[in-house]
Amino acid sequence: MYICLCKGITDRQIRRAVHEGAGSYRAVRECLGVATQCGKCGCHARAVVKEALGTRQVGNMVQLFPPQLATAAAG
Numbered sequence: 208m209y210i211c212l213c214k215g216i217t218d219r220q221i222r223r224a225v226h227e228g229a230g231s232y233r234a235v236r237e238c239l240g241v242a243t244q245c246g247k248c249g250c251h252a253r254a255v256v257k258e259a260l261g262t263r264q265v266g267n268m269v270q271l272f273p274p275q276l277a278t279a280a281a282g
């Protein structure tokens with residue numbers, strides 16, 4: 208879904224930027240140019256970044272504690 212019509216940026220592009228290392232809304236904005244023209248997409252873009260940062264952290268926890276290790280540690 209398009210988030211920023213001025214720049215033609217989709218939610219997938221924002222999520223990809225976060226998963227490739229953009230660690231904040233500001234970083235995504237600088238990387239993709241989202242919300243740099245009319246600014247109407249800022250709130251929605253910020254929400255997508257926040258959600259993507261949350262899933263990135265969960266993904267990192269799964270990498271740190273894969274299910275096999277968690278089971279072995281518990282038993």
Ligand code: FES
Nearest residue numbers: 211212213245248
């Ligand atoms: S819709 Fe994103 S800057 Fe205008």
